[in-house]
Structure formats: structure tokens, C-alpha cells
Amino acid sequence: LGDEAAxxxxxxGALLVLDQRALPAEERxxxxxxxxxxxxxxRSMAVRGAPAIGLAAAYGMALxxxxxxxxxxxxxxxxxxxxxxxxxxxxxxxALEAAGDGTLLELARRLHREQEEADRRLAELGAExxxxxxRALTHCNTGALATGGYGTAGGVLxxxxxxxxxxxxxxxxxxPLLQGARLTAWELHRAGIPVRVVAxxxxxxxxxxxxxxxxxxxxxxxxxxxxxxxxxxTYPLAxxxxxxxxxxxxxxxxxxxxxxxxxxxxxxxxxxxAAEVTETAEAFxxxxxxxxxxxxxxxxxxxxxxxxxxxxxxxRVASG
Amino acid sequence: LGDEAAxxxxxxGALLVLDQRALPAEERxxxxxxxxxxxxxxRSMAVRGAPAIGLAAAYGMALxxxxxxxxxxxxxxxxxxxxxxxxxxxxxxxALEAAGDGTLLELARRLHREQEEADRRLAELGAExxxxxxRALTHCNTGALATGGYGTAGGVLxxxxxxxxxxxxxxxxxxPLLQGARLTAWELHRAGIPVRVVAxxxxxxxxxxxxxxxxxxxxxxxxxxxxxxxxxxTYPLAxxxxxxxxxxxxxxxxxxxxxxxxxxxxxxxxxxxAAEVTETAEAFxxxxxxxxxxxxxxxxxxxxxxxxxxxxxxxRVASG
Numbered sequence: 001l002g003d004e005a006a007x008x009x010x011x012x013g014a015l016l017v018l019d020q021r022a023l024p025a026e027e028r029x030x031x032x033x034x035x036x037x038x039x040x041x042x043r044s045m046a047v048r049g050a051p052a053i054g055l056a057a058a059y060g061m062a063l064x065x066x067x068x069x070x071x072x073x074x075x076x077x078x079x080x081x082x083x084x085x086x087x088x089x090x091x092x093x094x095a096l097e098a099a100g101d102g103t104l105l106e107l108a109r110r111l112h113r114e115q116e117e118a119d120r121r122l123a124e125l126g127a128e129x130x131x132x133x134x135r136a137l138t139h140c141n142t143g144a145l146a147t148g149g150y151g152t153a154g155g156v157l158x159x160x161x162x163x164x165x166x167x168x169x170x171x172x173x174x175x176p177l178l179q180g181a182r183l184t185a186w187e188l189h190r191a192g193i194p195v196r197v198v199a200x201x202x203x204x205x206x207x208x209x210x211x212x213x214x215x216x217x218x219x220x221x222x223x224x225x226x227x228x229x230x231x232x233x234t235y236p237l238a239x240x241x242x243x244x245x246x247x248x249x250x251x252x253x254x255x256x257x258x259x260x261x262x263x264x265x266x267x268x269x270x271x272x273x274a275a276e277v278t279e280t281a282e283a284f285x286x287x288x289x290x291x292x293x294x295x296x297x298x299x300x301x302x303x304x305x306x307x308x309x310x311x312x313x314x315x316r317v318a319s320g
Numbered sequence: 321l322g323d324e325a326a327x328x329x330x331x332x333g334a335l336l337v338l339d340q341r342a343l344p345a346e347e348r349x350x351x352x353x354x355x356x357x358x359x360x361x362x363r364s365m366a367v368r369g370a371p372a373i374g375l376a377a378a379y380g381m382a383l384x385x386x387x388x389x390x391x392x393x394x395x396x397x398x399x400x401x402x403x404x405x406x407x408x409x410x411x412x413x414x415a416l417e418a419a420g421d422g423t424l425l426e427l428a429r430r431l432h433r434e435q436e437e438a439d440r441r442l443a444e445l446g447a448e449x450x451x452x453x454x455r456a457l458t459h460c461n462t463g464a465l466a467t468g469g470y471g472t473a474g475g476v477l478x479x480x481x482x483x484x485x486x487x488x489x490x491x492x493x494x495x496p497l498l499q500g501a502r503l504t505a506w507e508l509h510r511a512g513i514p515v516r517v518v519a520x521x522x523x524x525x526x527x528x529x530x531x532x533x534x535x536x537x538x539x540x541x542x543x544x545x546x547x548x549x550x551x552x553x554t555y556p557l558a559x560x561x562x563x564x565x566x567x568x569x570x571x572x573x574x575x576x577x578x579x580x581x582x583x584x585x586x587x588x589x590x591x592x593x594a595a596e597v598t599e600t601a602e603a604f605x606x607x608x609x610x611x612x613x614x615x616x617x618x619x620x621x622x623x624x625x626x627x628x629x630x631x632x633x634x635x636r637v638a639s640g
Binding site: 173189197200202205208233236240243274280285290 | 345490491492493494495496501505514515517518519520522523524526552553555556559560563594597598601602605606609610
């Protein structure tokens with residue numbers, strides 16, 4: 001793997017998916033020549049992160065087109081893989097709109113480039129809110145692996161570091177799949193940023209001791225009122241940050257905003273296999289939770305920094 | 321293992337310590353014939369739980385007496401194993417007071433019996449606060465394995481179940497050592513209680529969805545003002561419970577109260593090996609956090625249910 005670990009590559013008529021379940025121990029690529037194979041990769045979380053699964057679905061639609069498959073069927077297959085992130089449906093809808101002229105691979109590549117541009121832009125905007133010496137806390141993985149570009153919250157952290165506005169990052173390990181301990185710690189370490197991994201349940205104690213200056217996370221869906229669905233454990237961080245007057249930021253591309261979802265209660269929360277949590281007992285394994293808009297200090301997007309009242313700022317961005 | 325998994329047994333001049341690191345997969349006993357060996361078991365968390373490590377230390381002092389060791393040195397060795405739980409020092413102080421008349425094994429056995437009695441009594445008092453249909457949430461392990469008796473918060477749950485006042489228990493898996501997923505789920509399942517294990521970070525989302533009626537946890541030290549040190553992750557639960565108007569209970573024997581510690585800021589918080597959290601990155605691994613008294617609805621002890629203002633209710637109990 002080079003300096004920039006990319007989750008998706010197109011080569012010789014196939015989508016290559018970096019199997020993130022095996023990282024950082026092992027670099028394993030899955031060759032996808034059908035939308036079915038891409039759907040498997042999304043469902044199993046070989047590729048994960050709201051923007052990255054959107055791009056994977058776009059490439060999946062391109063594979064369907066090249067294979068002469070029924071595009072509507074491929075769209076439904078890909079759409080059904082995971083319910084919470086809205087980028088998935090957003091990318092599939094773009095592909096369906098463009099269908100018919102044999103250019104779905106071009107579309108996927110364009111969305112991929114645009115993701116990188118959006119990431120860079122929102123990272124710049126987010127980094128402006130950081131100050132030298134800041135100790136930031138983040139949850140799950142929101143770097144290049146999660147977006148196919150530069151990263152959302154992870155990109156904000158990298159740009160803040162490059163601008164001398166970051167001293168250290170606390171990384172929640174992020175149970176059950178440990179995306180923080182495995183992926184984020186690895187990405188930030190490669191970028192030269194001092195990292196300390198903590199158990200998810202330790203973040204509250206860190207804030208109580210005054211060891212956290214800012215929290216920044218990604219998003220899987222932002223409702224019209226500003227409520228945010230993100231990896232389970234995000235909501236408790238927001239409650240704790242509010243209690244300790246720590247700014248709580250969300251970093252996400254505009255494609256994560258879903259103006260058709262009125263609020264967090266309307267966001268479907270995926271439940272995953274209990275075996276991800278425990279092999280030896282019954283478990284309940286929601287993959288996401290909802291953070292109410294009232295707990296969010298600002299949302300960094302490539303179209304600008306959104307601030308309360310979110311109903312208005314989101315409507316402005318969503319209308320173009 | 322029988323129906324009652326006991327963490328400590330005395331047999332043929334030795335203390336047998338059930339190695340809780342191997343549970344529930346394997347039943348392995350460690351034979352201790354010296355205080356040094358007992359200290360190893362406490363330090364490595366082969367035996368854990370504030371009341372249980374207090375009892376282990378009392379048996380360790382008895383072994384020192386039988387071996388003709390220097391009792392003051394044995395006391396210092398055992399006291400230095402873990403800093404946060406006050407029961408450890410409490411039991412060692414009882415042994416030092418009684419030293420000189422060759423009866424430290426009798427003392428350890430008496431403390432062991434008294435722990436069981438205290439557990440039963442506080443479980444009865446705590447269960448009175450539960451109602452039929454209650455869905456309780458707990459953290460870490462506070463059952464028989466943690467006390468050598470009937471359990472603190474775990475005992476409250478068992479008695480509530482027997483009285484028809486409990487429908488289900490959500491069990492935090494309790495990273496990094498998974499005492500909830502491994503020990504509590506196993507103990508409650510054996511008692512016939514419906515259990516669902518959740519990632520620690522999922523508890524907040526459960527409360528937001530109205531799926532938690534009560535939270536009950538144990539304690540490693542209760543300061544004079546009612547601040548409670550307990551397994552890391554307890555404080556976030558208390559903050560979330562307060563936000564959602566869910567009663568937050570602490571269950572602990574009076575020996576857990578330390579009137580000489582004025583408040584939570586004065587409680588030493590143990591930092592354990594980073595390797596418990598992650599093998600592949602730098603980590604910070606505090607074993608405990610502090611929950612301020614203002615977030616605690618009631619404390620169940622064998623001497624009665626303590627309620628705010630805790631400065632007064634604790635002073636009453638501490639004075640006898």
C-alpha cells in the first residue's frame with residue numbers, strides 16, 4: 001500500500017475493492033466483475049464508509065452496464081445492501097439518470113474525482129475551526145479508506161495537522177469492528193499525526209479530565225433538520241461533548257444530506273449480526289445511532305460550514 | 321463449575337483463585353500458597369471486582385501469617401497491586417488490626433461470609449426499586465464472581481428477577497477485557513434471566529429509543545461526597561441516563577465507601593497496559609472513571625439505600 005490507501009481501484013474492466021476487514025494486518029484485493037460481487041463487498045463491509053460505498057455502487061452500476069445486465073435490477077440489488085447511508089442511494093440515482101448512453105464508468109470516475117475535491121474543500125473549511133495545540137477526538141474511520149478521496153473528519157484532521165492546528169488525536173477503537181483502532185489509527189499514524197487509541201467508553205472520562213478540545217466525526221445520513229446518523233457511539237460522544245462544552249463537529253459531503261428525510265427518527269438504523277459483538281451470548285447490534293441537531297456545533301461540507309438553525313442552512317445547501 | 325461460580329476457595333492450606341480471564345471458555349484454577357502469588361492474581365485480573373480482590377487480599381494476609389512472612393511487607397505488596405478499589409486497603413487494614421494472634425484465616429473466612437450477607441441484603445433493598453417489566457442496563461461484572469458472595473449490581477438484578485420485577489438485562493460488553501460479554505452475560509444466563517449484550521457505545525442509543533428503564537452498576541470506590549469510581553464507561557452511562565430520565569443506581573457494600581476520600585478528583589485512576597486495548601497502535605487505557613454524585617439516583621448498600629444529599633447519607637453510614 002502506498003501513502004494513500006485507496007479503497008477502490010478500476011483496472012482492466014474490473015473494480016478492485018481493498019478488503020478493509022483484513023487491514024492493517026493484510027492487504028487483500030477483491031476483484032469485482034459483476035454488480036452482485038460489488039453488493040457482497042458492501043454488505044460484508046469489505047468496503048465501508050458512506051461515501052466509499054456510494055462510489056462502489058456507482059462502479060457496480062457501470063459493471064452492470066458493461067455486462068448488459070438489467071440496470072433497474074442492479075440498482076435495487078445495490079440499494080438493498082445497507083439501509084442507513086444515503087450516499088448509496090444518491091450514487092445509484094445518479095447512475096439511473098445517466099443510464100442508456102454507455103457512460104456509467106465515466107460517471108463513476110467523475111463521482112470519484114468529485115468526492116476527492118469535496119473532501120479537500122471541506123477539510124480546508126473544517127481546519128479553520130482548529131487551533132494550535134488542539135487535542136481532537138474522533139470515532140470510527142472517516143479517512144481516505146472511507147471516502148475514496150481524502151477523507152471527511154479524517155481529512156479535517158490531516159489538514160489541521162498540516163496547518164499546525166492539531167497536537168494529537170484520540171481515536172475511539174469503535175466496537176464491534178474496530179474501524180478506529182484498525183483503520184483510523186493506521187491512517188493517522190502514516191500521516192505522522194500523534195495518535196492514542198482509547199476504548200469507546202473511555203472518551204467521556206477524557207472529556208471530564210479536560211483532555212479533549214474538539215470532537216469531529218463523519219456522517220452516514222444528515223436529515224433535513226440536521227439530525228445525524230453515524231456509527232453507533234456517536235450520539236453518546238455528542239451528549240458528553242455538550243456537557244463539557246467541547247465543540248462537536250460533523251464533516252460530510254453534501255451527498256450525505258438527505259432533504260427527503262425530515263429528522264433522525266425517520267432514518268432507518270441497520271441492525272447487524274449479533275456475532276459481530278459476541279460469539280457466546282445473545283447480542284443486539286445496531287450499527288448506527290442518531291445525534292440530534294441540537295448537540296452539533298457545525299457541519300463541514302464542501303459547500304460551506306453549516307450552523308444552526310440547521311433547517312435553514314441545510315435547505316440552502318440542498319437547493320443548490 | 322456449579323450453579324454458583326465462586327471466584328475464591330480455600331482448600332488444604334491454599335487459596336484457589338478461579339482464573340476469570342479464561343471464563344467462560346475454560347475453568348482454570350490458580351493455587352496460591354504465598355501472598356506473592358495472590359498479588360499476581362490481583363494484578364493480572366485473574367481475580368477482579370472490588371469486593372473479591374479485597375477478600376483475595378485477606379486470604380493473602382492469612383497465607384503470609386501461615387508462612388511466617390513479615391505481615392507489614394505482605395500488606396504493602398498486596399496494597400500496591402491495584403490503586404482504585406478501596407476494598408483492597410480496607411481488607412488489608414482489617415488483617416493488620418487483627419494480626420498477631422494467628423487467626424487471619426478465620427478473619428478472611430468471616431469477611432467472606434459477611435460479604436455474602438451484605439450482598440444479599442443490598443440486593444433485597446435494591447430490588448425494591450424495580451418494577452415488573454423493567455429492562456435494566458448494567459456495565460462490567462458485578463455478580464458472584466466480582467464479590468465472592470451473591471453480587472452487588474448483579475445481585476440486585478438476580479433478586480429483582482426472582483421477585484418478578486425484571487424483564488430483561490442489557491449487558492455492556494465492557495471493553496477492553498469484556499467482563500460484561502464474558503462474565504455477566506454468562507452469570508445472568510445461568511440464572512435464567514433474558515440477556516442481550518451490546519457494544520458499550522450502543523447504550524446511549526438504547527436509552528434514546530426508550531429501551532432502558534434502569535441502570536445499575538457496582539463501584540470500586542465511593543468518596544465522602546458520593547462521587548463513584550467504577551469501571552471505565554460508567555460515567556458516560558450516568559450522563560446519558562440523566563439526559564433520558566432513567567434512574568441510575570450504584571450497588572456496593574459499605575466497605576466500598578471511603579470517607580477519607582473527599583471527592584472523585586481525589587480517587588487514583590489506574591492506567592493499565594495499552595496492549596489490553598490494541599496491539600497495533602498506541603493506546604491510553606484508564607481502567608476506571610468517576611461519576612459525580614449529582615448523576616446518581618441512589619446507592620444500594622447493606623446498611624440501607626443512600627440518597628442525596630450524599631454528604632449526609634454517607635456520613636451516617638460511615639459513622640456506623
